[in-house]
Amino acid sequence: MKTISGRAFVFGDDINTDVMAPGLYFKSSMEEMARHCLEAVNPDFAGQVRPGDIIVAGRNFGVGSAREQAAMALTHLGVGAVLAVSFGRIFYRNALNFGLPALVFPEASVIRAGDALQVDPVRGRIERPATGDSWTVQGLPVHLMAMIAAGGLMPWLKLRLAKEKT
């Protein structure tokens, strides 16, 4: 998995799955749902985020429902990684299963909106070149590396099924 470079979009604590994927748009296309991603807390987010940009959040990012559209909306918008003090358990699993790196970053509060960041998710290396700061956090879970290296749960399942056939 490559190093990710992008601007920081900063959020507070307890950002829930309902504000990432609002129920009102459950029957709409991902295109439409992603337009409303996080609008309840930052109406400009979906319009401003660019591929590679990085979400930096407080505690319990992704608390709430099992809806995978929360993680899908972020990947659809091109979010490169999510760094948070902690994660809601189902969101965390969904994100990794979709190949969206999610790293526990205890010092998330030092990051300011718009900071240019570089993230190496495997090594758990976070850098802010403008200030010369860098942090080392826990990298992606070792037991999921085969799945992450394959590109997510679907490619990994394909490999597993192909192996079982031979």
Add this chain to the structure above:
Amino acid sequence: MTLRPMGQTLSEKILARAAGQPTVRPGEILVCKVDLALLLDSGGPRRIWPRLKELGAGVWDADRIVLCTDHFTPAVDAESAAILQLTRNFAAEFGILNFFDMRGIGHVLLAEQGLLQPGMFACGGDSHSSMGGAFGCFMAGFGAIEMTGVVVTGEIWIQAPETVQLNWSGRFRHGVVAKDIALFLCRELGMENGGRVIEYGGETVRAMSIWERMVLTNMAAELGAETGIVAADEVTLTAIRAAGREPAADALQWRGDADATYLSVRSYAADDLTPQVAAPHSPANSGPVDRCEPVHIDQAYIGACVGAKLTDLHMVAEVLEGRKVARGTRLLVAPSSSTVMAAAAADGTLATISAAGAYILPTGCGACAALGAGVLAENEVCISSTNRNFKGRMGANSAQVYLASPYTVAASAVAGRIADPREFLA
């Protein structure tokens, strides 16, 4: 000298059995075999079937899959009709016999149908799958992509959680119920209990019906826990028998060892608890009803997996008996299953609720997640027996949702403002 194996908590025992090893310790990564997988119309076939096609795979065991339509029932437009049709086609294609179409909310149906047994390891494609833990099984919620993996392989990875034991002693005062415990705990423990199973016990929990225990395990999701669990006892066995099934022979053996290690053990007194209300926009934003601003209520809502079972409708009827819903306030009631609807019709509960001026809605997840009837307009204020009041969850982003027990919701509907149900109960 032989080393005696360390005692295990109930959850650790179930996970060890599912992973095929003698013991587990918290933090250990396990690959568990799934005894039962619950799929709903929301994150079920509509999201899983295209992936099965992409993989060229089928389901690992149709008899271990339970499929329910509840989020998009009844169809109200072309999109919801198509989702329900696809769900029905999936059940037919893969021969899923435990398919319950428009019969109620999946988490409640599992209980009504007696499909859960103590000691089971179960997964559901919805965060409130933790509700099943009331039967002494380990049941947790996952996203649809992960449920795709379960459906194909029959396996899932789990990091063995710590167990937090909460013991409730004493008896509730009239008007205080399991929902008040759940809302109290959201404030007390916060919503960030990842890596933990919440095990509920003590004489208060032992005295609860299975339906009230299900309220506690349901809202383990709001605690952010891996799941919630209640060790089985005679109440559990009676509930399984009432559903027309036999409890497993080893049902009562599924309990924690006396020397098990808990992350923490906490004791609470039910006698001291008062009705609780969670203010917008978090279940953790809770407090005693008498300290809550008596704000005007536009909509009172009784619904969802957690808050519209027969026991919940009985609470509503007890408050509404001989009273009317206030002018300027509407009370919407969406019973959680057809069985609940039939029982409430037979015992007069629906008549009492309707006579008070309430509006009876179809069974299903409904307005809880803004999918069905009862969605809120801009700036409307709602008090709801559901489990989440996140911004925008029940409709407009500016809507204000308060969470409470069915007693408190009904009392507020009568008063037209947030009200203490104890004022309405003899």
